[in-house]
Amino acid sequence: MKGVYGGTFRLFERVAIENHGHQFDYVDLNNLTEVEAKIKENTRLIWIESPTNPLLELVDIKRICAFAKNKNILTCVDNTFATAWNQKPLELGADIVMLSTSKYIGGHSDLIGGAVITHRSDLANRLDFLKTTLGAIASPFDAYLALRGLKTLALRMSAQCANALEIANFLQFHPKIEQVYYPGLPTHPHYAICQAQMRAGGAVVTIKLKGDLEDTKKFLSKLRYFVLAESLGGVESMVNHSATMSHGSMTKEEREAIGIYDTVLRLSVGIEDIRDLLADLEQALE
Template identity: 70%
Template structure:
């Protein structure tokens, strides 16, 4: 399974882990004490929790969250102890993109490690190592497995020094993938192309449908031609992905009503499976943040993340239309 993950990411070395969080911790454990990290603003809530609630206290690391597409701003935040730039593209849940090749070039010029969380895109959609990243990490629980029945993660690199350190840390802290979960991930890889082709096509159709809906104030999907980052999507991704995020024109009660009326979109914390899922980011994926922190990121009580599955597109569109009729 490790070799297969390395192959599809165009890497040489892969380390399978017990979860995506475990893969994140392996990368962070590469850093010396009191390091400075630059992270993408809008980073996944679970990663934010690790940065803010764990490593600041245990390792003394400092983290700045900024727009990684603003290279001048990134340069202004560089310090003598900056050791890592953490890239998430697309981000969860607002699907913001980073021009990976540009930020990686800047990092190399300053001897800084770059790590890309490729969970949302997968190697099917983009290959960060080919764009200059030092490390790719991902949760294999999502699109790699594809059936919402495993927990796992991985870290992939082309550099033997990094790979040896990650592998050693994995063994030391016990972040080892279970054999059966590794088997399930390997099974999932066999249908990754089929699933992603269908899911991404469905997502684009849904994004276009919702983009003109009376009860939707905003659609986040980088594959839409009117998205401000569409040019980045066209350059480094095959498609806009299989997740669509929306803001509802209403209040918290409207959101609860919509979720209760959905039949094909199951309320779930996770994403990436063949079944469509809906996530209320404020109370689920980003619950570790305060409301002020979420609002600053652009995540509201009316924000819903749709993980689009492989169901018949007409069934999904009808489901959304009925639920959004208020």
């Protein structure tokens, strides 16, 4: 799909294509006419990321999965941003769900891991074989940290999503902000999809500042509660400059083609007191 995470784009373009000869087309998955036009005899998988990183675009998962099943094509959903607390892709028809446990599952920015989930035994057996053969497994301690994090996932996500909505509402009318991207706002183009398949709008708010790169750097340097970091999903609030961090491996042309400009920032909202977070953003924008 268009607008996939920079790390996914790098994996597809620099590893899967260059080393394994795989083929990829990037399309708007909400436009089934466009998807249909790109389907080939050798199409095996539709990769879905919803919400996307960092522009928080949504895909109607139930619709695209039903389309894929009619074509006998597998679907995989990157559910990192939503987590199973906020969105349940398997119930919406997906064959496979993957996510980074480093983010919201762990929730404390102290583990590295991932998970692949399926309700199909044939796929589970193949994945288990690959896991065992290739050694793609978490360390015992990382597994422990993921299990520990799951115990508080619902509490953390509820608090973080509530804080994110408050921040989105605050920033959408700020004179220094050109655009706010947040699926929980009625002004978001995919708000109806959010209401249908998600419990909340998520814990990430992406903004586009007015000005240029220097204005963006100045804003970042003034933040006190939001830590400059490429990761997300921890209990602490973080800010990411997508152009130079998460999507730094893409060319300027590739980035701007999907809307990631020098003034775009991704806010991973934590569980701090919302008054502190709003005050921090306000003073940094002054």
